[in-house]
Amino acid sequence: MQSLMAYRELYQATLQKWGVEAQYDQAVEECAELIATLKHLRRGRVDETAVADELADVFLMVGQLIYMLGEERVAAAVDRKILRLRELLASP
Numbered sequence: 001m002q003s004l005m006a007y008r009e010l011y012q013a014t015l016q017k018w019g020v021e022a023q024y025d026q027a028v029e030e031c032a033e034l035i036a037t038l039k040h041l042r043r044g045r046v047d048e049t050a051v052a053d054e055l056a057d058v059f060l061m062v063g064q065l066i067y068m069l070g071e072e073r074v075a076a077a078v079d080r081k082i083l084r085l086r087e088l089l090a091s092p
C-alpha cells in the first residue's frame with residue numbers, strides 16, 4: 001500500500017476540479033459512511049470487505065485533508081499525539 005502522500009497530484013487535481021468546500025463536505029460524508037459501516041459490521045449486516053472499502057475512502061480523504069492543511073502542520077500534531085500516547089502507555 002502506498003503512503004497517503006503518494007497521491008499529492010490527485011489531491012491537487014481534486015481541489016482544482018471541485019474546490020476546498022466540496023472536499024471538506026466529502027471528508028465529512030466519507031467519515032460518516034465509515035462510522036455507519038462499522039456499526040453495521042457489529043450487527044453482522046456487512047462484512048469486513050465493506051469496511052475496507054469505506055476505510056479506503058477515508059484513507060484518501062485523510063490524505064486530501066493533510067494536503068489541504070499542510071503536511072508539516074499535521075506531522076507536528078501527529079508527533080505531539082504520539083508523544084502523549086507513549087506517556088499514557090508508560091504510566092501505571
Ligand SMILES: [Mg+2]
Nearest residue numbers: 030033054057
Ligand atoms: Mg465511502
